[in-house]
Amino acid sequence: MAIGWFLVVSALIFSIGAGGVLVRRNPLVILLCLEMMLNGANLALVAFSRMWGGEDGQVFALIVMVVAACEVTIGLGLVVAIYRRRLPIDVDELNELQG
């Protein structure tokens, strides 16, 4: 398969994730869509690594996975803390931090 096909798939996944971040209101689903955006970037990284024949892109993909795991941990901790304080789990309602 040509590398361009993989790049098209990664662009589609990234765009679907970005649209989901805009459309959805549940912070859990927004975190899932962020995961998809990171995965689209990962696919592009691995595809370029295959194209040039070096593993550097795969190293970056693994580090992106680490960052995604940290982001999920903190995000789910925030969701649990919001739930404990009986606040609505809805990003449109949780707008006290906006300026």
Next chain:
Amino acid sequence: MSAVLFFIAAIGAITAAIGVVTLRNPFYSVLALAVHLVSLAALFLLLRAEFVAAAQVIVYAGAMMVLYVFVVAYVGGAEPLASGAVLRVLGPLFALALTIELCIAMLGAGLKGVSSRGAPFIPGFGTPAHIGRLFLTAYLFPFELASILLLVAAIGAVVLARRRRGLDTDEQAQFQVRVPRPAYTGTMAEGAGVRSSAHEEQLTPDVQRVGTTSDESAAATGHQGGW
């Protein structure tokens, strides 16, 4: 053969991604994301990134999805699908524009290298040995930084999700029910001679809030140290 596998995995990944965005129940969204991640692992295998594919399946589809499922089961609740009318229209339009822009940037920019079929196969490409060597030589600093980031995230999650004392003020208050026992039933007060049999009490349960001092309530209800 690789083309067939590619199209199966790519269609699976994209439909699962659309399912994550459009499904109403967050639980189904998490399951769709698991399908998406496994399809992406197949795509990584087609790109000869075996170690990244294995890490994707183990770390993402294994560990993180379990965490998501736990939190969704704890928080729960389906939601009305989309946000306000403006974002509901503008979100997909933005996604479409982003797709077109990315495709133009990556495919139509005249980069001759992008449309190639890739580098010739190197033995051992993408194996843990090669990636581990890179991690411990050229990318040692990002490797250590990632470990520190994981430590910070673990501590942060514990701090965020722990149960704080004094935070849940409107939680139902804990009450302690004190039912007076009839006389001669072997209480310690009778054994100590504090409570005589002549001192008959009314058999009404006495609900006292935990934290208030028992002396004032005892003085209010007429019990004199019978407890």
